[in-house]
Amino acid sequence: MKLRLNIIFMFTVAGLAATAPPLLAQERAYFVTYDHYLEEPGHLEIAVANSSGFPRDGGARHAPWLELEYGLTGWWTAELYLEGVTSRRDGSAFTGWRWENRFRPLKGEHAVNPVLYVEYESINEASRIQKEIVGAGRLPFEPIAELREKHAHELEGKLILSSVVGAWNVSENVVFEKNLSADEGVEFGYSVGVSRAVGTLASGASCRFCAENFVVGLEAYGGLGSTEAFAAAQQRHYVAPVVAWRLSDRTTLKASVGFGLTENADRALLRLGFVYELPIGVRK
Amino acid sequence: MIRRAQQAIVVFLIASASGVVAIAQIRERDSEWTAPSEAAARPNPLAGRPETAAGGAKLFHVRCASCHGPDGRGASKGPDLMDAAVQAQTDGALFWKLSNGNTRAGMPTFSFLPEPQRWQLVLHLRVARRAAEGRARATGISEAR
Numbered sequence: 001m002k003l004r005l006n007i008i009f010m011f012t013v014a015g016l017a018a019t020a021p022p023l024l025a026q027e028r029a030y031f032v033t034y035d036h037y038l039e040e041p042g043h044l045e046i047a048v049a050n051s052s053g054f055p056r057d058g059g060a061r062h063a064p065w066l067e068l069e070y071g072l073t074g075w076w077t078a079e080l081y082l083e084g085v086t087s088r089r090d091g092s093a094f095t096g097w098r099w100e101n102r103f104r105p106l107k108g109e110h111a112v113n114p115v116l117y118v119e120y121e122s123i124n125e126a127s128r129i130q131k132e133i134v135g136a137g138r139l140p141f142e143p144i145a146e147l148r149e150k151h152a153h154e155l156e157g158k159l160i161l162s163s164v165v166g167a168w169n170v171s172e173n174v175v176f177e178k179n180l181s182a183d184e185g186v187e188f189g190y191s192v193g194v195s196r197a198v199g200t201l202a203s204g205a206s207c208r209f210c211a212e213n214f215v216v217g218l219e220a221y222g223g224l225g226s227t228e229a230f231a232a233a234q235q236r237h238y239v240a241p242v243v244a245w246r247l248s249d250r251t252t253l254k255a256s257v258g259f260g261l262t263e264n265a266d267r268a269l270l271r272l273g274f275v276y277e278l279p280i281g282v283r284k
Numbered sequence: 285m286i287r288r289a290q291q292a293i294v295v296f297l298i299a300s301a302s303g304v305v306a307i308a309q310i311r312e313r314d315s316e317w318t319a320p321s322e323a324a325a326r327p328n329p330l331a332g333r334p335e336t337a338a339g340g341a342k343l344f345h346v347r348c349a350s351c352h353g354p355d356g357r358g359a360s361k362g363p364d365l366m367d368a369a370v371q372a373q374t375d376g377a378l379f380w381k382l383s384n385g386n387t388r389a390g391m392p393t394f395s396f397l398p399e400p401q402r403w404q405l406v407l408h409l410r411v412a413r414r415a416a417e418g419r420a421r422a423t424g425i426s427e428a429r
Contacts, residue, residue: 036393037392037393037396038392040350040351040392041361041390041392042361043350073390074387074388074389074390074391074392075388104387107385107386107387107388108384108385108387108393109384109385109393109395164395164396167398169396197396197397197398199398199401200398201336201398201400201401201404202339202342202401202404203338204335204339204342206342212401249345249346279350
């Protein structure tokens with residue numbers, strides 16, 4: 001399975017790399033929060049990213065992932081994730097894949113723009129990308145080799161609300177997650193974010209370091225227990241400044257430092273992402 | 285479960301491929317899509333600052349050309365923006381359209397761009413139209429449809 005996905009990915013990249021004029025959709029500075037901007041129809045975004053979690057005790061775990069995002073239509077964006085985990089003492093593992101869909105029911109801009117999110121995950125307990133945080137309790141810290149044997153099929157839903165307030169984006173997400181492999185309730189989580197572009201007017205020349213290429217923001221996310229227990233004391237919450245820097249017309253670098261606010265949260269959560277966007281199927 | 289996963293991936297690839305074989309035609313504009321009159325009445329605050337149009341040209345190249353063509357004359361995924369019916373709209377109307385988009389029809393919303401940059405884009409559309417008219421006069425061919 002892993003090999004096949006790798007092959008498909010390599011072919012996709014190789015087949016598309018040479019094509020098309022420059023172009024880029026908006027760059028979401030957030031790592032966890034979603035806003036209402038979908039991928040432009042016919043555009044493929046390829047991202048490689050990593051989340052490194054530094055727990056209060058125990059060794060760091062680094063979770064790289066690959067993300068393919070495609071705008072199927074103006075109101076439907078689909079994404080495929082492949083993820084892994086590695087640590088210094090404990091080896092590495094492929095931790096699974098995710099299939100995500102976002103739908104935008106309203107065509108124009110509104111005071112609050114809703115987006116519906118549905119994701120299927122086939123992952124194992126070693127997964128550490130922490131793209132969403134739900135439920136309560138700390139992440140399991142058994143050896144990776146042990147955790148990777150515990151598979152989970154999960155269904156995740158999000159209600160995404162996003163607004164433009166002056167020069168700012170303000171987004172709120174509510175997360176629901178059901179582990180289909182275990183007899184446990186539905187877990188809840190949240191994420192909220194604010195962000196804005198740094199520059200105002202665009203300069204005529206192309207420039208790498210000018211303000212217009214930066215988006216900065218702050219997001220906060222965490223778990224809110226489950227239908228079985230709210231467990232406030234056990235929850236994990238984070239606050240994380242984020243920044244996105246457009247390196248070129250097609251590439252963006254993103255970074256974030258998350259600070260764990262509760263006992264069960266990692267002390268720090270460092271995230272880094274590199275995004276490459278290419279329009280496909282564009283003909284004059 | 286793996287079988288289902290493979291099916292999902294196949295659907296994804298077919299959908300991607302269908303984007304590749306987009307029809308090589310210029311997309312028609314939608315004459316039904318109009319801006320509310322209040323939005324249409326807003327003047328372009330950059331109208332008196334022609335030096336800011338170059339920034340608009342750069343933004344257009346990066347954000348719009350893939351659908352509307354490098355010169356804005358339309359392509360398979362976006363209509364001709366030099367078209368007389370588009371240019372007859374006010375600055376405010378064009379600003380409203382590119383801010384709001386029409387995601388059902390495939391025009392994204394650009395409200396994430398700072399407002400001044402959206403006005404720069406409107407300014408660019410006007411400058412590009414004048415340049416196209418100038419070229420048409422010079423060659424004696426009516427480019428302005």
